[in-house]
Amino acid sequence: MEFSFYSYTNPGGRDHNEDSVRCVVQEGRGVFVLADGLGGHHCGEIASATAAESLLSGCLALSNSDCEALEMQFQGANCRVLEGQKIPGQEEMKTTAVTLLLEKGAALWAHVGDSRLYRFSGGELVQTTRDHSVTYMKYLGGDISYLDVYHDDDRSSLLRTLGKPACQPESGQADIRPGDAFLLCSDGFWEFVYDEEMQADLLKAETPEQWVRLMLLRHIRRTPPGNDNFSAIAVFVEGEV
Template identity: 35%
Template sequence: MTVYVAAGGPRVEFATLSRLGCREQNEDACGYWTSANGACFVVCDGAGGHGGGEVASETAVRTMLSAYSSAPSLTRDSIERLVAQADSAIRYGQGLSSPLRRMSATVTSLFFDEAARQAQWVHVGDTRLYLFRRRGCRQLTKDHSVVQSFVDAGVLQEDMVRGHAERNLLFAALGVGDELPAQALDTPFEVEEGDAFLICTDGFWEAVREYEMSEALLHANAAEEWLVRMEKLIVDQGSPDQDNYSALAVWIGNPNEITVRWDVHVPVMREF
């Protein structure tokens, strides 16, 4: 667990975890950068075989953190350029080694201004970003997946996404295709005291449902404890097919104190 106090802003606490699951290699990667000028949090899920997934995810994390730290900005254009730079870095790496030629990665990143009063986010693939506010859960990202397109077309219920046979088929990732669907918000959004953010790979959110995330938040006293409580749900399932799973939690102030002031109903808010 790490804490920093934003310039003239709230206390920001964050924690990460990244586990192997039942795979031979962990192809997920997490990273963060904080300073008096802002903050950036990144989670990636790599793919490609022969170690390519690990290289792709680490390349994306390093590239985005380096680029953002050199010129922090929450404008849409600057955030989308970060994704383009990460994509270019992975494509460059593909040409350096034959085993890496098919490497790719999903990415989701959350950014704060210097006072942690405003935030931006961007994503490619199915690594998700959730916002928990006053016991409401908002999935801010929408998966770039074939199954999500079924949901959008009205041929599949949203609660059937987890465990669907084609859920892992993505139509967008870093290092794949000629166009990236990554879109940052037109303008940053306001952060509130008590907000809790969760960035997590599909290995994590497939095993932990949104109401379980909210319930774990209610009983956690720190961002790290929140992750530990959710990880226990994954471990207790004991799935022999458990994928790598990674998550990064960011607390603005004390979310658990804010949540207990609200009733026991946990709404899932779809629109941001």
């Protein structure tokens, strides 16, 4: 398959950026990684970069790609972050992560935390990862609506991250075809761009960059002063090589 992509990251209203993005397409395999270091846990930018580099290099080196193998890469990335916590000043560092691997007509993805992956096919949103947060559990339990997820006070309380002894990634897979599209983004992005708007802008876009730029026009109008870092990776499945 042939893929095109565009990545964007911005510190927002913060003095430094704790998000990390990595994208590589080589020999018919595309690997896309986004990690969001946790603010308030110190050295979030180191945690996210450590996880992103580990996931990228590990996925590129895979001989057999399946959900189990991808989840093992998350276990390896978690070990790298835990090892980094032994350095003075980095003891509390943690990060979310979401990874997409495209190859041979198939997509594999996995995530930990509230960085999301959206999958579109035929111009329709067909799948979204589930946040590992207190807020999302409240939504699944019927205590709040889906729209409340964007504003609930507990949305930053994460149940799973990289940098904890137990790593519990959640994975998925699907066949892909030309015209399919994927969006990976941090919570600082998706909190200000709603699902139906992502889909509407996708239908207008001819390239991944144009898609992201259209969504950013919505994002900039809604973000408050001091807003969080925000990052996105857009990927289009173009067709056969």
